[in-house]
Amino acid sequence: AQSVSQHNHHVILSEAASLELGCNYSYGGTVNLFWYVQYPGQHLQLLLKYFSGDPLVKGIKGFEAEFIKSKFSFNLRKPSVQWSDTAEYFCAVNPGGSYIPTFGRGTSLIVHP
Amino acid sequence: SQTIHQWPATLVQPVGSPLSLECTVEGTSNPNLYWYRQAAGRGLQLLFYSVGIGQISSEVPQNLSASRPQDRQFILSSKKLLLSDSGFYLCAWSVPRGQHYNEQFFGPGTRLTVL
Numbered sequence: 756a757q758s759v760s761q762h763n764h765h766v767i768l769s770e771a772a773s774l775e776l777g778c779n780y781s782y783g784g785t786v787n788l789f790w791y792v793q794y795p796g797q798h799l800q801l802l803l804k805y806f807s808g809d810p811l812v813k814g815i816k817g818f819e820a821e822f823i824k825s826k827f828s829f830n831l832r833k834p835s836v837q838w839s840d841t842a843e844y845f846c847a848v849n850p851g852g853s854y855i856p857t858f859g860r861g862t863s864l865i866v867h868p
Numbered sequence: 869s870q871t872i873h874q875w876p877a878t879l880v881q882p883v884g885s886p887l888s889l890e891c892t893v894e895g896t897s898n899p900n901l902y903w904y905r906q907a908a909g910r911g912l913q914l915l916f917y918s919v920g921i922g923q924i925s926s927e928v929p930q931n932l933s934a935s936r937p938q939d940r941q942f943i944l945s946s947k948k949l950l951l952s953d954s955g956f957y958l959c960a961w962s963v964p965r966g967q968h969y970n971e972q973f974f975g976p977g978t979r980l981t982v983l
Binding site: 761764787789791798799800801804806845847849854855856858859860861 | 900909910911912914917919927958960962964969970971972974975976977
């Protein structure tokens with residue numbers, strides 16, 4: 756069975772610091788990749804997604820992620836975080852053609868003002 | 869536009885009591901529907917999914933069951949709740965094709981406490 760690993764479970768940063776959250780998956784074929792975010796008290800929502808094409812994907816609120824096929828990775832980045840980025844972040848992977856996603860365990864990000 | 873509703877938002881039930889959580893989707897037809905349980909530090913655990921009316925697939929054997937009596941209605945049930953059923957339950961939907969293929973749209977969730 757495929758798996759998704761998010762290596763950082765808890766991250767604490769100060770405002771303006773750079774962010775990189777790791778995501779690795781175990782599936783060897785074509786994949787659809789997603790990052791979701793859950794702000795305090797809000798629904799889980801899509802941050803960005805990769806299906807094909809340019810491996811550098813830009814999402815909402817200045818986030819981006821890079822798909823590196825050789826490393827089975829889809830790391831999330833933001834050059835300068837804000838206090839409002841405090842949230843839980845989930846990486847998810849769908850094998851190509853499947854509508855069943857596998858989610859990582861999530862990373863809790865706290866940004867201090 | 870599409871919306872997803874879940875109710876109730878919170879629920880406190882005694883051990884051994886029945887459970888019924890409801891999820892409805894508006895603004896789309898024939899969605900794929902999902903029930904997840906979210907536990908702190910453990911991510912999202914897929915419980916059930918459905919690709920059509922009356923079609924339910926279970927991912928994890930447990931004390932829960934699901935039903936899809938209508939195209940945009942998904943129900944999570946239990947005949948007798950256990951303490952271990954406590955958690956945060958999320959309903960989600962996705963489309964099987966098109967621009968938003970495989971993107972999951974989540975509801976607000978139900979916080980269930982079993983005492």
